[in-house]
Amino acid sequence: MRRIRANAIAILTVAWILGTFYYLWQDNKPQSSPSSSASQARGRGHGQKVIPGRLEIHRDDRTIPLIVTQPPRAEQQGQLLGSFDEKAYLAAKQLKLGDDPYKDHAFNLQESDRLGGERAIRDTRHYRCAALTYDTDLPSTSIVITFHNEARSTLLRTIKSVLMRSPPSLIQEIILIDDFSSDPEDCQLLAQIPKVRCLRNGRREGLIRSRVRGANMASASILTFLDSHCEVNTDWLQPMIQRVKEDHTRVVSPIIDVISLDNFAYLAASADLRGGFDWSLHFKWEQIPIEQKMARSDPTQAIRTPVIAGGIFVMDRSWFNHLGQYDTHMDIWGGENFELSFRVWLCGGSLEILPCSRVGHVFRKRHPYDFPEGNALTYIKNTRRAAEVWMDEYKQYYYSARPSAQGKAFGSVTDRLALRRKLNCKPFRWYMENVYPELRVPEQEAVSSVLKQGGLCLETRGTDGLGLAECRGLGANRPQSQRWELIEPLIRQQDLCLAISAFTAGSKVKMEPCNTKEPRQKWKPKGTALQHMMASQSWEPQVIT
Ligand code: UD2
Numbered sequence: 001m002r003r004i005r006a007n008a009i010a011i012l013t014v015a016w017i018l019g020t021f022y023y024l025w026q027d028n029k030p031q032s033s034p035s036s037s038a039s040q041a042r043g044r045g046h047g048q049k050v051i052p053g054r055l056e057i058h059r060d061d062r063t064i065p066l067i068v069t070q071p072p073r074a075e076q077q078g079q080l081l082g083s084f085d086e087k088a089y090l091a092a093k094q095l096k097l098g099d100d101p102y103k104d105h106a107f108n109l110q111e112s113d114r115l116g117g118e119r120a121i122r123d124t125r126h127y128r129c130a131a132l133t134y135d136t137d138l139p140s141t142s143i144v145i146t147f148h149n150e151a152r153s154t155l156l157r158t159i160k161s162v163l164m165r166s167p168p169s170l171i172q173e174i175i176l177i178d179d180f181s182s183d184p185e186d187c188q189l190l191a192q193i194p195k196v197r198c199l200r201n202g203r204r205e206g207l208i209r210s211r212v213r214g215a216n217m218a219s220a221s222i223l224t225f226l227d228s229h230c231e232v233n234t235d236w237l238q239p240m241i242q243r244v245k246e247d248h249t250r251v252v253s254p255i256i257d258v259i260s261l262d263n264f265a266y267l268a269a270s271a272d273l274r275g276g277f278d279w280s281l282h283f284k285w286e287q288i289p290i291e292q293k294m295a296r297s298d299p300t301q302a303i304r305t306p307v308i309a310g311g312i313f314v315m316d317r318s319w320f321n322h323l324g325q326y327d328t329h330m331d332i333w334g335g336e337n338f339e340l341s342f343r344v345w346l347c348g349g350s351l352e353i354l355p356c357s358r359v360g361h362v363f364r365k366r367h368p369y370d371f372p373e374g375n376a377l378t379y380i381k382n383t384r385r386a387a388e389v390w391m392d393e394y395k396q397y398y399y400s401a402r403p404s405a406q407g408k409a410f411g412s413v414t415d416r417l418a419l420r421r422k423l424n425c426k427p428f429r430w431y432m433e434n435v436y437p438e439l440r441v442p443e444q445e446a447v448s449s450v451l452k453q454g455g456l457c458l459e460t461r462g463t464d465g466l467g468l469a470e471c472r473g474l475g476a477n478r479p480q481s482q483r484w485e486l487i488e489p490l491i492r493q494q495d496l497c498l499a500i501s502a503f504t505a506g507s508k509v510k511m512e513p514c515n516t517k518e519p520r521q522k523w524k525p526k527g528t529a530l531q532h533m534m535a536s537q538s539w540e541p542q543v544i545t
Pocket residue numbers: 146147148149150179204205206207210226227228229256309310311312332333334335336337361363364367369
């Protein structure tokens with residue numbers, strides 16, 4: 001008996017070793033034709049696809065540090081750029097000796113120019129992304145890039161990286177909108193590149209109206225927006241078009257990698273971030289909430305995001321038009337990303353970040369261009385419009401966080417409110433509860449009170465017990481157990497909330513972990529009393545602040 005067991009263990013061990021070797025060999029097998037995208041496995045499965053020159057350094061949750069995307073071979077260059085003379089274009093505008101390389105663009109122009117029209121960059125995706133496959137009949141896209149006095153080298157790298165690192169069949173056209181840059185020649189010259197069209201604004205419009213102009217002349221069914229100082233990475237486009245093809249109401253963006261404004265190094269951004277904001281409508285990157293992070297078993301999965309950064313995203317053209325494009329009364333820069341994000345979520349769509357799509361962007365510390373109405377006033381006008389149209393009663397928190405916005409001109413929002421009604425969009429409360437529950441309503445809004453019934457005060461006892469007792473202390477001397485925070489619709493004590501036990505008459509109240517989605521925890525003030533919002537009976541303690 002013992003020998004049989006020993007034999008079985010030995011056989012299993014050998015099988016396991018062989019299996020491991022086979023797996024590693026499979027993963028490491030060289031590919032026959034390195035650059036052929038046709039060699040990609042078909043279908044949407046997770047079929048084994050082997051990457052050219054891939055080195056076997058897999059560290060889970062890390063990117064592969066040793067793969068760089070290849071620049072195109074010399075013979076491809078001709079086809080890529082047609083009659084466009086890259087050398088002459090770049091040479092015509094060079095930094096003069098002694099000039100400050102940061103002055104005109106708020107990044108180091110000397111470093112950018114040194115790189116020229118293209119370069120190899122590191123493939124920053126999680127290694128599992130390379131094994132994903134996409135439909136072979138993905139629809140093509142019109143790329144829309146608006147620019148105002150962009151540096152020649154960064155703009156050309158944006159365009160060339162798109163042409164080099166996208167399957168040609170997916171690029172219908174690249175539409176450039178020159179937003180009244182000082183030199184009209186950039187637009188004329190770049191339009192010599194195959195697939196590139198360039199429109200020049202007759203006056204400065206800002207990025208919002210410029211993008212709408214670009215979108216209106218697009219001929220593909222899908223729109224892709226890019227800033228004018230990006231470099232797209234390997235297979236950046238397919239994941240985004242795939243998601244939009246599967247559901248046209250999705251608006252998707254890549255992980256935005258960082259191109260250093262000083263030395264132009266291409267740096268991988270964290271894959272655990274999503275877009276968020278504070279009540280002053282200041283955009284920030286934030287960690288994915290821990291529960292969502294724990295639930296993510298597949299690092300290639302889309303990440304739901306409350307807002308997008310704004311510059312780089314893919315959206316179905318009909319859906320963009322149906323939802324009202326952009327608010328074209330917003331000027332120059334800023335706020336349009338909130339307006340679009342709120343509108344998409346509230347009017348039936350969703351926003352996501354796709355970790356398998358990576359695009360580098362030069363993040364800057366200041367605007368290198370002027371704002372005709374001033375930077376601050378323009379940002380206030382744009383964000384006020386977003387708040388007035390979409391934020392309902394929550395706009396009060398925007399005004400408290402940005403008091404300077406009060407009384408400032410923002411024009412009429414009648415048309416946008418009509419659009420919101422026409423599209424039958426949800427209230428902002430829905431967004432707060434379902435999309436961005438992590439955005440806390442400011443604490444100062446909380447009223448700390450006692451809850452009185454029949455002359456006695458409601459107090460917590462132990463971990464979740466409740467009872468009525470003699471009221472003790474006044475103001476700051478009031479004990480914690482009798483101190484309640486009313487943050488509509490919740491009645492809180494730290495992380496616990498007052499809830500009814502059941503929706504039946506006479507049911508008791510109890511304490512449980514706060515959850516804004518839990519109907520048993522929802523209360524509303526009614527005169528000096530509190531009433532449960534859903535229950536047929538009402539439990540009405542007196543509130544004394
Ligand atoms: C971020 C977005 C940007 C936009 C902005 C908020 C990313 C990577 N970038 O700011 O796309 O959503 O937030 O409004 O998410 N431009 C014009 N006309 C102007 C001003 C700017 O065409 O009057 C162009 C500019 O050349 C650039 C784009 O608009 O291509 C965005 O401007 P930015 O790069 O200064 O904005 P950024 O990246 O700081």
